[in-house]
Amino acid sequence: MKPSAIRELLKVANRPGMVSFAGGLPAAELFPIAEIEEVTKQVLREHGRRALQYGETEGLAALRDWVAGKFSTATVKLRRENILITTGAQQGLDLLGRVLLDAGDKVVVESPTYLAALGSWRPNGVEFLAAPTDQDGMRLETLEPLLARKPVFVYAQPNFQNPSGTTLSAERRPKLVEMIRAHDIALVEDNPYGELWFEEEPLPSLFELDARTGRGANGGLDSNVVYLGTFSKILAPAFRVGWTIAEEALIDKMALAKQAADLQSSTFNQYIALEMARRGLDISKLRTVYRERRDAMLGALEKHFPAGVTWTRPKGGLFLWVTLPERINTMELLPRAVENNVTFVPGEDFHAEHNGKNTMRLNFSNAGVDDIYAGIERLGSVFKTALAQ
Amino acid sequence: MKPSAIRELLKVANRPGMVSFAGGLPAAELFPIAEIEEVTKQVLREHGRRALQYGETEGLAALRDWVAGKFSTATVKLRRENILITTGAQQGLDLLGRVLLDAGDKVVVESPTYLAALGSWRPNGVEFLAAPTDQDGMRLETLEPLLARKPVFVYAQPNFQNPSGTTLSAERRPKLVEMIRAHDIALVEDNPYGELWFEEEPLPSLFELDARTGRGANGGLDSNVVYLGTFSKILAPAFRVGWTIAEEALIDKMALAKQAADLQSSTFNQYIALEMARRGLDISKLRTVYRERRDAMLGALEKHFPAGVTWTRPKGGLFLWVTLPERINTMELLPRAVENNVTFVPGEDFHAEHNGKNTMRLNFSNAGVDDIYAGIERLGSVFKTALAQ
Numbered sequence: 001m002k003p004s005a006i007r008e009l010l011k012v013a014n015r016p017g018m019v020s021f022a023g024g025l026p027a028a029e030l031f032p033i034a035e036i037e038e039v040t041k042q043v044l045r046e047h048g049r050r051a052l053q054y055g056e057t058e059g060l061a062a063l064r065d066w067v068a069g070k071f072s073t074a075t076v077k078l079r080r081e082n083i084l085i086t087t088g089a090q091q092g093l094d095l096l097g098r099v100l101l102d103a104g105d106k107v108v109v110e111s112p113t114y115l116a117a118l119g120s121w122r123p124n125g126v127e128f129l130a131a132p133t134d135q136d137g138m139r140l141e142t143l144e145p146l147l148a149r150k151p152v153f154v155y156a157q158p159n160f161q162n163p164s165g166t167t168l169s170a171e172r173r174p175k176l177v178e179m180i181r182a183h184d185i186a187l188v189e190d191n192p193y194g195e196l197w198f199e200e201e202p203l204p205s206l207f208e209l210d211a212r213t214g215r216g217a218n219g220g221l222d223s224n225v226v227y228l229g230t231f232s233k234i235l236a237p238a239f240r241v242g243w244t245i246a247e248e249a250l251i252d253k254m255a256l257a258k259q260a261a262d263l264q265s266s267t268f269n270q271y272i273a274l275e276m277a278r279r280g281l282d283i284s285k286l287r288t289v290y291r292e293r294r295d296a297m298l299g300a301l302e303k304h305f306p307a308g309v310t311w312t313r314p315k316g317g318l319f320l321w322v323t324l325p326e327r328i329n330t331m332e333l334l335p336r337a338v339e340n341n342v343t344f345v346p347g348e349d350f351h352a353e354h355n356g357k358n359t360m361r362l363n364f365s366n367a368g369v370d371d372i373y374a375g376i377e378r379l380g381s382v383f384k385t386a387l388a389q
Numbered sequence: 390m391k392p393s394a395i396r397e398l399l400k401v402a403n404r405p406g407m408v409s410f411a412g413g414l415p416a417a418e419l420f421p422i423a424e425i426e427e428v429t430k431q432v433l434r435e436h437g438r439r440a441l442q443y444g445e446t447e448g449l450a451a452l453r454d455w456v457a458g459k460f461s462t463a464t465v466k467l468r469r470e471n472i473l474i475t476t477g478a479q480q481g482l483d484l485l486g487r488v489l490l491d492a493g494d495k496v497v498v499e500s501p502t503y504l505a506a507l508g509s510w511r512p513n514g515v516e517f518l519a520a521p522t523d524q525d526g527m528r529l530e531t532l533e534p535l536l537a538r539k540p541v542f543v544y545a546q547p548n549f550q551n552p553s554g555t556t557l558s559a560e561r562r563p564k565l566v567e568m569i570r571a572h573d574i575a576l577v578e579d580n581p582y583g584e585l586w587f588e589e590e591p592l593p594s595l596f597e598l599d600a601r602t603g604r605g606a607n608g609g610l611d612s613n614v615v616y617l618g619t620f621s622k623i624l625a626p627a628f629r630v631g632w633t634i635a636e637e638a639l640i641d642k643m644a645l646a647k648q649a650a651d652l653q654s655s656t657f658n659q660y661i662a663l664e665m666a667r668r669g670l671d672i673s674k675l676r677t678v679y680r681e682r683r684d685a686m687l688g689a690l691e692k693h694f695p696a697g698v699t700w701t702r703p704k705g706g707l708f709l710w711v712t713l714p715e716r717i718n719t720m721e722l723l724p725r726a727v728e729n730n731v732t733f734v735p736g737e738d739f740h741a742e743h744n745g746k747n748t749m750r751l752n753f754s755n756a757g758v759d760d761i762y763a764g765i766e767r768l769g770s771v772f773k774t775a776l777a778q
Contacts, residue, residue, distance in 0.1 A: 028438035036441070037433045044426045049417035052425070052625035087476055087629075087651040094650050098512070120649040123487070236441035238656035240476075260509040261483050262476040266655055267627035 012338060019375030021362040022343040024162065024318055028366075030286055031236050036272065039279070043271040051271045057259045058251070059085025059243070060270040066277060067243045071227070076211045081248040082221050084255055087265045089192055089230035089242035090116060092254075095261065096153075096188060096226065096244075097121045099253040106151040110138055112321070112350035112359065114162045114190065117155055128352035135312065137161070137168030140175055147179060153186035153226075159194040159202055160317025163350045163361035167315055170203050177209045180224050190228045193317035195283050198291040200315070207245065221247050231273045233318070234281050239269040290318070296369040297362065297376060304380030306387055311362075318365040321347070323358060328386055330360045336385070342378040401727060408764030410751040411732040413551065413707055417755075419675055420625050425661065428668070432660040440660045446648045447640070448474025448632070449659040455666060456632045460616070465600045470637040471610050473644055476654045478581055478619035478631035479505060481643075484650065485542075485577060485615065485633075486510045488642040495540040499527055501710070501739035501748065503551045503579065506544055517741035524701065526550070526557030529564055536568060542575035542615075548583040548591055549706025552739045552750035556704055559592050566598045569613050579617045582706035584672050587680035589704070596634065610636050620662045622707070623670050628658040679707070685758040686751065686765060693769030695776055700751075707754040710736070712747060717775055719749045725774070731767040 012018065043051050058064065063085055068078035086092045093116070101107065103125030109117065111130035118128065129146045131154075132139050138156060147154075156176075158168035168176070180187045189206045207227040216222035223246065230242035244254060258264070294314060301311055305322075312321045322344075324330065330346040337343060347359025367375060401407065432440050447453065452474055457467035475481045482505070490496065492514030498506065500519035507517065518535045520543075521528050527545060536543075545565075547557035557565070569576045578595045596616040605611035612635065619631035633643060647653070683703060690700055694711075701710045711733075713719065719735040726732060736748025753761060 023443070025443055028442045031438060031441045033433055033437035033441070036437075037430055040429050040433070041426055044422055044429070048422035048425075049420060052420045052422065052627045053417045054412070054414055054621075054626045087654075090649075091651045116649065116652070119645075123646075123649070232443075236657075237443045238441045240651065240653070240655045256508075257512075260479075260505065260512070261650065262480045262629065263505065264629070265476075266629045266658055268625075268658065269655055 012343065015341075017341050018343065019341060019367055019371045019378070020343045021364070021367065021375060021379075022345050023363055023366055025363070025366040026233055026237065026318070027286075027289060030289060032276070032282065035279070036236070036276065039272055039275045043268070043275055047271055051268050053267060055264055055267040055270070057264045058255045059083065059265065060267060060274065063270045063274045066274055067229070067245065071207070071245055073208055075213070076208065076221070077213045078221065078245065079248075082245055082251060084244045084246075084251045084258065085265050085270060086242045086244055086258070087262055088232060088237070088240045089190065089228045090120070091258070091261070091265075092228040092242055092244040093117050093188070093190070094120045095254040095257045097124050097126075098257040099250070100152050100186070101126050106149055108143065108146050108151045108154040109352050110156055110161065111352065112163050112347060112356055113155065113352065114157060115349045117190070118352055130352045133164065133166065135166055137166055137172060138176065140172055140179065143176070143179065147183045147185060151185060153188050154180060155188045155190065156206070157190045157193075158206060159191055160196065160314050160319070162193070162317070163319050163345070163347070164321040165312045165314030165317055165319045166321075167203070173203060173206060174209055177206055177225070181210065185224065187225045188228065189225050192228075192230050192233050195234050196286060196290060196318070197316040198287055198294065216247055217249060223247055226250065231277075234283055234286070235273060235276055239266070239273055241265060241269050241273045287316075290365050292369060293364045293367065293372060294320070296372045297364045300373050300376035304377045306380065306384050308387065309383060318363055320362050320364065322360045322362060324360075324383065325387070326358050329357045331357065333382055333386055336382050337379060340378045340382055342375040342382075344379065401732065404730075406730050407732065408730060408756055408760045408767070409732045410753070410756065410764060410768075411734050412752055412755055414752070414755040415622055415626065415707070416675075416678060419678060421665070421671065424668070425625070425665065428661055428664045432657070432664055436660055440657050442656060444653055444656040444659070446653045447644045448472065448654065449656060449663065452659050452663045455663055456618070456634065460596070460634055462597055464602070465597065465610070466602045467610065467634065468637075471634055471640060473633045473635075473640045473647065474654050474659060475631045475633055475647070476651055477621055477626070477629045478579065478617045479509070480647070480650070480654075481617040481631055481633040482506050482577070482579070483509045484643040484646045486513050486515075487646040487650075488639070489541050489575070490515050495538055497532065497535050497540045497543040498741050499545055499550065500741065501552050501736060501745055502544065502741065503546060504738045506579070507741055519741045522553065522555065524555055526555055526561060527565065529561055529568065532565070532568065536572045536574060540574060542577050543569060544577045544579065545595070546579045546582075547595060548580055549585065549703050549708070551582070551706070552708050552734070552736070553710040554701045554703030554706055554708045555710075556592070562592060562595060563598055566595055566614070570599065574613065576614045577617065578614050581617075581619050581622050584623050585675060585679060585707070586705040587676055587683060605636055606638060612636060615639065620666075623672050623675070624662060624665055628655070628662055630654060630658050630662045676705075679754050681758060682753045682756070682761060683709070685761045686753040689762050689765035693766045695769065695773050697776065698772060707752055709751050709753065711749045711751060713749075713772065714776070715747050718746045720746065722771055722775055725771050726768060729767045729771055731764040731771075733768065
């Protein structure tokens with residue numbers, strides 16, 4: 001393992017005057033601090049002894065029921081047994097690796113893909129098969145030959161993907177589900193950003209398109225799709241409360257692996273997240289502010305980035321993705337950007353095959369509009385200098 | 390993996406009228422709920438945005454500094470870089486397994502040992518070497534030939550061990566440290582219960598006996614002992630805040646593994662635990678109540694357990710350990726105990742080699758004195774029936 005670029009970057013990003021597009025942080029000024037204080041007090045007064053005690057490895061029953069209710073549809077009736085509460089969605093990725101992957105196994109990932117998924121599964125000795133993407137997500141014609149190589153699962157972030165910001169199109173979703181069904185391969189649908197849509201409500205999830213209940217073991221869930229969600233981007237990351245939805249047999253295996261990993265996620269934080277969710281999270285405010293910041297960034301990119309540089313136009317989430325001419329290595333640009341008080345994450349680490357050296361990820365959720373303009377202008381002049389050489 | 394006995398037991402332990410000696414739960418009625426409410430409010434008002442945001446994988450700097458300060462001595466000056474905050478001490482065990490153990494590696498464990506340590510390392514394909522113990526902890530003459538087999542590390546709980554309740558004697562501690570130094574083998578000292586002493590203050594830790602600073606890399610820590618601690622038993626388990634103390638190079642490797650595992654432990658809970666610790670945790674109250682419960686259990690055992698049954702007399706912690714005649718299988722007794730509204734954990738799962746079928750663990754921290762008398766009387770009659778057969 002080598003230290004990831006993001007980790008090292010976060011350490012310089014606190015310097016005064018620095019504009020950071022590097023992290024993946026939500027806007028801290030939007031955290032509902034007063035409401036969390038009120039809810040915490042309520043939780044301690046109503047459930048103090050239970051909220052501070054050890055609980056079941058699978059998670060707080062009432063929270064599992066809440067997740068089951070939220071993700072049930074006309075065709076999918078979820079039960080508590082289909083839900084595992086995890087220490088952030090990241091732990092869901094990790095536990096899936098532990099229970100499903102052995103050395104030599106293959107996993108299909110998007111190219112680019114979420115780098116901490118690669119980091120989680122790489123130590124298992126897995127072979128990654130990179131599926132190319134375009135502005136509509138995974139390119140399905142390139143996926144077919146990868147599925148023929150019998151991967152254990154396909155990993156996808158269909159909504160406002162980290163790092164690219166792109167969304168899997170409505171047309172491709174049912175086709176992708178059909179393909180994984182036809183090959184009887186699992187698909188891990190990681191959806192941390194889906195609720196942060198700026199324009200239109202999210203497309204149906206792959207889980208929703210695939211899952212049925214009553215046809216699985218004991219009349220339960222039948223689904224090739226494993227769904228990961230989290231409170232990190234819609235409430236606050238610090239609680240470390242996420243969830244995995246899957247067939248009961250897989251949830252049971254993951255719970256055993258979780259017991260070895262950390263016994264359980266914080267009971268206290270599960271109570272708080274549940275009560276906040278019951279009262280209703282104000283996601284519309286997040287959507288409004290993040291949309292403004294995305295628009296500011298897109299406007300600044302148009303104005304300050306030189307010809308030959310292209311970028312994605314995300315319809316939600318936290319990130320957009322920049323591609324420079326092939327000859328530019330963004331890792332080499334980074335020190336110059338830091339000198340100019342602006343940071344980003346070079347794209348290479350988001351690629352299982354270490355290509356994409358001319359790409360980078362920009363985060364727009366954690367900087368105010370003025371900082372976005374200033375930071376993009378600085379980055380634009382770094383690019384211009386590099387392109388002139 | 391098979392479901393552990395404890396997990397299944399905890400599910401019946403909530404039945405009304407049941408006296409559970411099965412769990413490892415602290416006494417919930419002693420949680421400082423009002424003070425936690427006050428501290429939470431303070432944390433949200435003083436550090437709200439930071440306390441709810443993502444933080445560094447290694448943990449909150451101020452909490453790492455607090456741990457470093459608490460465990461520094463005249464000969465050991467710890468730095469922040471020697472501390473990793475973990476999601477409970479359990480995660481410390483798990484991360485050590487990830488970074489240190491490969492298939493076929495050997496690990497020395499006490500016999501009996503903490504079952505979730507076995508559960509955490511077994512999936513790595515590790516071979517366990519079981520070191521016999523007596524009332525003074527690990528028997529060092531049996532350890533020497535095991536060390537000659539070049540284990541990666543020795544795992545020990547020197548204080549009020551889970552499950553046996555025994556403590557490694559003052560005489561054996563420096564000898565054990567000398568042995569692992571001589572073989573240049575690491576030792577993982579897991580100390581969740583050390584502060585819960587009932588009679589005399591704890592003996593020097595193995596870490597304290599072994600570690601020196603100024604002799605390691607960059608003038609830092611030189612220690613064959615890796616130390617694990619936690620707030621779970623001295624504050625509340627639900628926060629899931631523990632720590633690992635080790636040489637900086639090992640902490641760095643564990644932090645990378647932690648990033649893949651869950652990104653970081655709850656920032657919010659780290660702030661709360663730190664502020665509670667700064668104000669001073671009232672451990673003396675825990676010591677008083679748990680000592681009363683231990684005494685109640687020891688008295689009831691004398692009165693109700695038949696001849697041929699023996700038990701340990703712990704000087705602290707949460708557990709004591711019962712040994713029945715060889716012909717009795719405690720796993721087979723369990724359903725009869727549950728019928729009689731009392732539970733325990735059969736001893737077999739605490740043994741790497743699946744021996745100890747005639748042993749069991751009893752928890753005394755989580756039942757009131759009256760329940761302890763009633764439960765031990767019930768268990769005594771289950772034993773008498775079994776011994777008469």
